[in-house]
Amino acid sequence: xxxxxxxxxxxxxxxxxLLTSVFSLKMPVGNFRAAGSxxxxxxxxxxLMGLSLLFILITLGGKTKPAETPVGTVEKSESSGRILxxxxxxxxxxxxxxxxxxxLASFLLMVGLLWILGTRQWIVNLLLSLVTAIGSYxxxxxxxxxxxxxxxxxx
Amino acid sequence: MLxxxxxxxxxxxxxxxxxxLFYCLMGAIVGTxxxxxxxxxxxxxxxxxxxxxxxxxxxxxxxxxxxIYYGAMYGGSTTSILLNVPGxxxxxxxxxxxxxxxxxxxxxxxxxxxxxxSFMAGTIGIFGLVFLAPPLAEAALAFGPAEYxxxxxxxxxxxxxxxxxSLLKSLLMAVVGLIIGTIGLDPVSGEARFSFDSTALLxxxxxxxxxxxxxxxxxxxxxxxxxxxxLESTVTIPRLKDLFPSWEDLKxxxxxxxxxxxxxFGIGLVPxxxxxxxxxxxxxxERKVSDHPEEFGKGAIEGVAGPESANNAACQSAFIPxxxxxxxxxxxTAILLGALLIHGVTPGPMMISEHPALxxxxxxxxxxxxxILLLLNLPFVPFFANILRIPKKILxxxxxxxxxxxxxxxxNSMFDIWMMILFGAIGFLMRKRAYEAAPLLxxxxxxxxxxxxxxxxxxxxxxSFSVFFQRPISLVFILATxxxxxxxxxxxxxxxxxxxx
Numbered sequence: 225x226x227x228x229x230x231x232x233x234x235x236x237x238x239x240x241x242l243l244t245s246v247f248s249l250k251m252p253v254g255n256f257r258a259a260g261s262x263x264x265x266x267x268x269x270x271x272l273m274g275l276s277l278l279f280i281l282i283t284l285g286g287k288t289k290p291a292e293t294p295v296g297t298v299e300k301s302e303s304s305g306r307i308l309x310x311x312x313x314x315x316x317x318x319x320x321x322x323x324x325x326x327x328l329a330s331f332l333l334m335v336g337l338l339w340i341l342g343t344r345q346w347i348v349n350l351l352l353s354l355v356t357a358i359g360s361y362x363x364x365x366x367x368x369x370x371x372x373x374x375x376x377x378x379x
Numbered sequence: 380m381l382x383x384x385x386x387x388x389x390x391x392x393x394x395x396x397x398x399x400l401f402y403c404l405m406g407a408i409v410g411t412x413x414x415x416x417x418x419x420x421x422x423x424x425x426x427x428x429x430x431x432x433x434x435x436x437x438x439x440x441x442x443x444x445x446x447i448y449y450g451a452m453y454g455g456s457t458t459s460i461l462l463n464v465p466g467x468x469x470x471x472x473x474x475x476x477x478x479x480x481x482x483x484x485x486x487x488x489x490x491x492x493x494x495x496x497s498f499m500a501g502t503i504g505i506f507g508l509v510f511l512a513p514p515l516a517e518a519a520l521a522f523g524p525a526e527y528x529x530x531x532x533x534x535x536x537x538x539x540x541x542x543x544x545s546l547l548k549s550l551l552m553a554v555v556g557l558i559i560g561t562i563g564l565d566p567v568s569g570e571a572r573f574s575f576d577s578t579a580l581l582x583x584x585x586x587x588x589x590x591x592x593x594x595x596x597x598x599x600x601x602x603x604x605x606x607x608x609x610l611e612s613t614v615t616i617p618r619l620k621d622l623f624p625s626w627e628d629l630k631x632x633x634x635x636x637x638x639x640x641x642x643x644f645g646i647g648l649v650p651x652x653x654x655x656x657x658x659x660x661x662x663x664x665e666r667k668v669s670d671h672p673e674e675f676g677k678g679a680i681e682g683v684a685g686p687e688s689a690n691n692a693a694c695q696s697a698f699i700p701x702x703x704x705x706x707x708x709x710x711x712t713a714i715l716l717g718a719l720l721i722h723g724v725t726p727g728p729m730m731i732s733e734h735p736a737l738x739x740x741x742x743x744x745x746x747x748x749x750x751i752l753l754l755l756n757l758p759f760v761p762f763f764a765n766i767l768r769i770p771k772k773i774l775x776x777x778x779x780x781x782x783x784x785x786x787x788x789x790x791n792s793m794f795d796i797w798m799m800i801l802f803g804a805i806g807f808l809m810r811k812r813a814y815e816a817a818p819l820l821x822x823x824x825x826x827x828x829x830x831x832x833x834x835x836x837x838x839x840x841x842x843s844f845s846v847f848f849q850r851p852i853s854l855v856f857i858l859a860t861x862x863x864x865x866x867x868x869x870x871x872x873x874x875x876x877x878x879x880x
Contacts, residue, residue: 229812237551244558247573257842261565261572264830265558272554279547310603311804314779318796321787330780337776342607356777360784370788 227283234280241272309340325375326365331357387509390739394747399442402435403744406443407751410450414467415458421451421467421711425718437722438737442744444718448711449501449694449745452654453752456493456687461486462778464595468586469654469690471820472662474594476675476682483678488624492632492680493687494756495624500640500688501749504695507644508742511699522649524835525846529856530649531829534656535822536860546867549818552809556822557829559584566827567834579794586823587789588798593816595782596799597806599775624680632684635665639685643692648700653693655824659817661689695745702726702738 248269251262313336321329334353343349361379364370393399409428413421425444432440455467460477473493480489522530535553562573563583574580624632642664643657665685666675675682701712719726724734769777786799806816840846847853 233812233814237555240555240558251570251572255842256837256844259567259834259837261568261570264833265561265572268554268558268561272551272558275547275551275554279551282547307600307604307807310600311800314783314800318783318793318800321793321796326784330784333780333783334776337779338773341603341772341775343772352773356780360780364784364788371791372784372787 227286230283231280234276234283237276238273238280241269241274241276243269244272245269306340310337313337313340322373323375324373325377325379326372327357327361327379328375328377329373330360386735386739387743389735390741390743391747393438393736393740394442394743399439399740399744400747402439402443403446403748404751406446407450407453407748407755410447410452411454411752411755413447414451414454414456414470421448425711425714432718432722437719437724437734438740440718440722441715441724441737441741442748444715445698445741445745446748448715449691449748450752452687452691452694453494453497453756455690456497456683457490460489460493460683462595462774462781463598464778464782465590468590468824469658469693471590471594471655471817472658472686473683475662475817476677476679478598479676479678480680480683485678488628488680489683491623491757492628492684494753495629496632496636496639496684496688497691498749498753499636500643500690500692501695502746503637503640504644504647504692505742505746505749507692508695508699508745521852523850524832524839525850525853526856527649528829528832528836529847529853529860531825531832533856533860533863534660535825535829536863545813548814552814552816553818553822556819557826559589559819560823560826561830566831579792582790584798584823585789585792585795586820588786588795589802589823590820591782591786592799592802593806593809593820595778596803597810597816599778599782600803600807601810602771602775605771628680631680634668635661635681635685636688638664638668639688639690640692643689643694644696646689647693647696653697654690655821657689657693658686659821661685691749698741698745702730 245266246269248262248266251265252260253262253266254260256263313333317324317329317333317336324332331353334356335349338349338352343352361372365372394403406428410421425447428444428447432443435443451467452469455465455470456473456477458464459470459473460481463474463478465471465474477489477493480486536550560583563581564570565572571581639657639661642661643654646657646660647653649656662675662682662685665679665681666672669675669679669681671679697712701716716726724730724737730738782799783796786796787793789795809816836846837844847857
């Protein structure tokens with residue numbers, strides 16, 4: 225399983241390096257004496273292709289190891305059932321951030337995310353979201369004087 | 380030396396006036412707040428407050444603005460430890476072990492050791508500044524493009540493997556980071572690269588978006604994917620005795636703090652993002668010298684004490700090239716240079732003789748500012764640690780809103796938010812596949828400077844690569860890089876030979 229994952233990763237990185245190299249060649253490359261804007265990215269693209277090929281070869285030739293534990297995180301079992309709605313709501317709110325304005329967008333984001341993660345009592349959900357939206361609005365807009373989108377409400 | 384001490388004593392007399400103490404306190408508080416909020420960095424904080432200083436005398440103005448700079452270093456570690464969201468770019472490394480300490484109910488210890496370590500390192504940095512400023516500034520001038528390129532290549536190779544995982548995977552991420560760093564305008568010719576006719580991409584990918592995305596959003600998504608019962612839980616509620624470091628913790632951290640302070644002070648003299656480099660280097664060193672390197676990445680207190688001390692010391696030593704040569708080596712000191720010029724003060728070799736009150740007053744105020752920050756931060760440790768009592772199903776949406784808002788405040792750009800979300804998804808996938816974010820971030824920061832140094836060196840040498848080997852300092856770094864790369868292979872070979880024998 226890990227071997228297959230590493231092969232996919234190596235292939236993706238190789239393609240990324242290849243794309244970088246191809247697009248770099250569309251810019252002026254120049255030479256080492258008078259480098260163009262494309263020279264450095266071209267070198268990096270080729271380097272990435274080389275390293276990812278090495279990674280693929282090592283994966284193909286190596287013994288199967290137990291899955292590596294990601295550094296800095298505790299290993300957990302996962303459920304993707306919430307991740308996609310979580311991300312989806314984030315994308316949706318971001319898309320309409322300027323139209324809705326900060327207070328409304330932050331309120332709706334909190335309501336949605338709290339519901340997705342399990343806060344299903346509407347009173348608690350709405351109250352928390354309202355307090356957060358109002359509190360953050362006053363903190364950033366009135367106290368720190370940071371301009372945030374006003375949206376159609378004009379707040 | 381005696382003369383310097385006398386000047387320093389006079390400086391304390393200036394810094395301890397009621398007015399200057401007030402401005403030092405204001406700068407420290409604003410700096411801490413700026414550091415805590417993801418997105419807002421010391422540059423934004425200093426720039427926002429310059430107009431406020433127009434009515435002040437130059438000494439008071441610089442005291443307040445300097446307070447924002449090192450205050451931000453203190454504040455940046457708070458969200459790194461509690462939420463795995465780096466509050467400031469130099470706090471990324473603190474996320475690694477600081478967050479793990481928080482997950483194990485030791486958030487208070489991590490926060491306290493940051494404050495203590497930063498104070499000690501700041502104190503050491505100030506004395507270094509007083510006694511070593513002129514000669515060290517001269518030494519920093521010996522770095523030309525070739526030396527700078529070789530130093531950064533060495534730094535990349537060494538620091539890419541900062542957490543000890545797979546070196547090849549780290550190098551892959553570093554190269555990806557370098558490629559991402561080329562998006563935008565060519566730093567030498569100004570031509571557009573990989574912008575695909577997009578105005579947003581012309582400005583490049585904002586570092587803060589990548590940092591918050593990879594560390595903060597990536598962690599949030601990882602937690603969102605947990606089983607429902609874990610979302611109902613809180614992090615281990617800290618016990619009273621875990622709120623502050625024990626004597627054992629202080630003993631473990633003491634060496635790390637001293638090493639971090641020394642490293643940070645030295646690295647702060649080199650042009651570039653010195654605090655970021657200093658934290659990576661300190662983490663690397665602590666992992667190497669530790670008797671228990673396997674604890675790093677799982678909540679080793681040295682992994683917090685060292686980098687935070689290095690961060691603060693680098694911040695202090697960044698003032699050396701600014702004051703002694705009039706050359707800002709770091710973006711926040713560039714803003715401070717602007718503030719000094721606005722107030723009619725020209726930093727440089729003559730500054731000490733023409734404005735002794737300002738020079739020694741600012742140096743003395745740094746020590747006072749560090750003391751104020753220690754007093755401000757330590758009592759708030761229990762308050763901050765108890766944020767982790769909030770159940771994750773409520774905490775995660777709050778973090779998400781926090782990140783979204785903080786990201787928008789950087790450039791008022793929706794593009795930055797999209798990048799943050801994209802890199803959040805990438806960060807989540809990277810965690811699943813055991814790829815480290817730290818090398819990618821380091822490469823993103825250093826990449827443009829690496830390219831400029833590379834091209835400048837080759838322009839000077841008319842395209843000849845011998846420039847990197849003919850200049851002594853550059854040759855030393857190149858050799859060190861080869862030794863570091865070949866050492867693991869040589870070690871395996873030597874072991875096999877010994878095994879056969």
